[in-house]
Amino acid sequence: MLAFRRQRHQELTTLITSHYAERTAEHTEHDAIERRVTDLYTKAVEQLGSEKAAVRLGGLYALERLAQDNPAHRQTIVNVICAYLRMPYTVPNTDAHTAQPPGPWQIKPVPSTGGEGERQVRLTAQRILAEHLKDERTAEERDAGQPTGPRFWDDMRIDLSGAILISFDINRCRVSEASFSKATFTGNASFDKATFTGAAWFDEVTFTGTTWFHRATFTGETWFNKAIFTKNARFNEATFTKDIWCDATFTGEAGFRRATFTGTAWFDEATFTGEAGFDKATFSGEARFNKATFSEDAEFRDATFTGNARFGxxxxxxxxxxxxxxxxxxxxxxxxxxPDGWVVVVRPDGTGFLQRQETVASSANLAGSDVDPKN
Structure with missing residues (x-):
């Protein structure tokens, strides 16, 4: 019995020693990997401060590879790329713009704020974000739990507040929180079928070209306060799950046809200089257009108002x-x-529809009328 116990003790000691050695080796290997990642990261960030555009491009590609191979570091690298785009930049042949400082990401300021070389660097930074934030799955595939593609970086937050963005295109991208506050979009900007799973800030943004948010989905609260759309803005079939604040200025056509507003839609004091289309839009929450200004035709044909509507x-x-x-x-x-001149006509089923007051007055005189006007 004593010999048996000694043998069991020796086996247990050997097992523990072996396990400890394996854990030590794992930690050593992990530490070595982390040191290598840190070294590569530091070198790539230093490259972003180079005077040569080719070196800065190399830094971006190095960061992209690093993030692709090390998922735990993806958010950090996305932060660095966004910080680069937030740094001051002058679009060639335009007036200078001032962007917000990069915050905690200590990247050496770009020596030259203009030129074709820097433009290509910035377009590359935008392309990296667009490529890896794009979720190619259809809604049905996502609902069925189909995995994402290997190059998709999931659940990323982006902060491009104050950035100067060139022909920005993140079609089908899927991000969590996104801040574009005070950013300037030069050229056209496309967010078609993009999904924002958290809050999205577009307050005080300037869009200089046509802007597309066709079938975009905003799951969190959304801000377009004081935004300026210089040309056409397309939000057709967009979905806003929570509240949206949009006292924006639309200089071109504003299209919200078939858009869905589940929360409160705040368009108070918004300015629509061009045509405004809300045809077949659905307002499940409160729809607020108090003190809004429509200079051209305002189309709300076949729109659905489930909550209160304010057009004071x-x-x-x-x-x-x-x-x-x-x-x-x-x-x-x-x-x-x-609006003045419009009243709700109540149907027999208790729902209503809007009608011009003079039309209701003449209809009320018809024999057998089954509508009831509500002022």
Whole structure:
């Protein structure tokens, strides 16, 4: 029995010693890998401060490879790339712009703020973000749990506040929180089918070209306060799951056709210089257009208002259209403030639709009328 116990003790001691040695080797290997990652990261960041555009490009490609091979470091590297794009930059042949400082990411300032070389570096930085933030899966594939592609970097946060962005294109990208506050988009900008799973800030942004948010999805709260859309803005079929604040200026056409607003849609004091299209839009929460200004036609044909609608002191310089066979007001007796000259007509099923007041007055005289106007 004593010999057996000694043998078991020796076996246990050997097992523990072997396990400890394996753990030590694992830690040693892990530490070595981390040191190598740190060295590569430091060298790449130093390259971003080079006077030569080719060296800066090399730094970006090195960071891209590092992030692809080391998922735990992806957010840090995305932060660095965003910090580079936030640094001061003058678009060639335009007035100078001042971007916000890079914050905690201590990158040496770019010696030259203009020129074709720096433009190519910035386009490369944008391309890296666009390529690795793009989720190529369809909505059905995501719902079915199909895994993402190997080059997709999931759950990234991006901070491009104050950045000067060139022909920015992140179609089908999927990010968590995103800040573009006070950024300037030179040329066209495309966010078609992009998904923002967290809050998205576009306050005080300037879009100099046509902007697309077609079928974009905003899961968190969204801000477009004081944003300026110099040309057409396309939000057709976009989905806003939570509140959106949009007292923006739309100089070109503003398209929100078939858009879905689940939370409160704040368009108070927004300015629509071109045509505004909200045809077949769905407002499940409160729809607020108090003191908004529409200089051209405002189309709300077949729009659905489930919550309260506020159009107090709104200005329509031309036509305002709320008719349509599919138009719906689900709470005709709610706390609405409709534009002057429009009233809700109640259907037999209790829902309502908007109609011009003079049309309702003539319809009310028809024999057998089954509508009830609500002022």
């Amino acid at each position: 002191e709104v200005t329509f310089s031309k036509g305002a259209y709320f008719q349509g066979k599919d138009a719906q007001v689900f709470q005709p007796d709610g706390h609405h403030s409709w």
